[in-house]
Amino acid sequence: MAEQDRFYITTAIDYPNSRPHIGTAFEKIGADVQARFRRMEGASVHFLMGNDENTNKVTLRARELGLEPKAYVDDMARQFQEVWAALEISNDDFIQTSEPRHHEGCKKFIQAVYDAGDIYPGVYAGHYCTGCESFKTEKEVAEAGGKCPNHPNTPLSWVEEENYYFRLSAFRDRLLAYYAANPDFIQPESRRNEIVSLVEGELKDVAISRKGFTWGIPVPFDETQTIYVWFDALLNYATAAGYGGDEERFARLWPADVHVIGKDITRFHCALWPAMLMSAGVALPRKVFGHGFVYRKNEESGEVAKIGKSMGNVVEPMELIEKFSAEAFRYYFISQCPFGGDGEFSFERFADAYNSGLANNLGNLYSRILTMCLKYFEGDLGSTEGIDLTIWRRGLDVSALTGELREQVGAFDYSGAMQRIWLEVVDAANRYIQETEPFKLAKTDLEATRVVLANVADWMRLTAILIKPFLPRTAETFYRAFDFESAQPWDEVSYGTAATPFSGTSLHVTAPIVNGKPVPLFPKVETR
């Protein structure tokens, strides 16, 4: 396979301490859109997600529930994947870091770094909480007022322990050179600036192992230690691709084209991770995209806050999926929350966006078009011969538009792309119908009506293709509303050829019809 045809994309792996909330889902959807888009562009996409299980919190939580750690993480992994499946996330693989393939790869990797001379024994000192059985960061302790945030009644102790350090400081110049040579490595720009100035400052070596744990990955050159979470967590991208187990697969997939992560962990991905790879002699990923966060806006107080268990403002994806739909969920976060920046969620905003964007525009348009086709032509528009299917576009240059949308989507500007599709394409169809008035034409000139409806049918084809990466279900429903597949299979559509009108010889309504009417795609909801 040609190098430019493959595309390996990953998301951050999640702590299975609690079920995923809408913020976690935001990241997966953002990565999923990219994966779906690249597939449409003809790339052989490999899309990885997973859970980060080698943390001490897992053992504590499992103990609370009376479970073995492995049984606990397996059950959580199942729950996470249920949510991802419900959201139509199209990942090809899901790694649990408790899996043997990950353990083996990690051991091989850390040994390689050790052999390269970048690991040395040292002493780690910090605030230790016996409740958590782990060290607390200065920041955590400071924010909790000198206590452990999870165990405020358990006094912290200052503990020093012997463990292993990674010589991160030695990679400063090489990292800066890499950033300079690859200006797009860190996206968006603001994140890049942060990292560059951070690394330009001072890089300290980091402790990469802990003593006295049984859950986790043993350090191969010192079995009394386990590999510390980040070092191990970052490696999932490589081990899932076959590092240390399936070298043929690894050679085929690596390096990753983009790591999609939260802005809070860009440092690990942009400094520590590349340094680790340099040390082990493994190629570096091509890009790291640090997306923004979704904040929760309280309907009553209007206050905006970070989403978290301790805030008591967690919203689970399933709640919205059941109340609306998975497509509605995707629509909201993709169109209303700029991926590179932060977004805001409230039930009110969600419902407003749903009603205006999906029910009143896209969904209603679907209904009115199909109804007219059924009413005036019994669903059979007949031959398309001699009909210009681009009349509806008028001033709209679809080729130019799709070209620009490709740029936007490829650069993760989803909300911008969605806005353009709605403003320039969806609105154009409503206006076209309004101006040509096929519902009046049908009384006097059936042939003219047929031309108009064939045009809006082709609008439906185009729209289906444009929204395919974002709203895969709706897109397919649109495409299958008419027999567009007679000209081009759904699996083969792309932005590159979307501007070319339907090339089939006839058009028929093939959408599901109940009681003589099309099924409403997005039933309107009451807001207050």
Add this chain to the structure above:
RNA sequence: GCCGGGGUAGCUCAGUUGGUCAGAGCGGCGGUCUCAUAAUCCGCAGGUCUGGGGUUCGAGUCCCCACCCCGGUACCA
């Protein structure tokens, strides 16, 4: 403290190198149509572009000062 990003219509935000840049969407108000999910379409927003000073023929758009908000400031996936 230091570094970085911001403060534009009720809300969410666009506004390239200074001169139709005072805009879009949503909400609201008025009107139209009837194919449609009381949807669509058309018209209406007169906001000191946070405040003050400066550069300029001319500044949300550049400079300075002030106030406010948000990130980062390393062992927080």
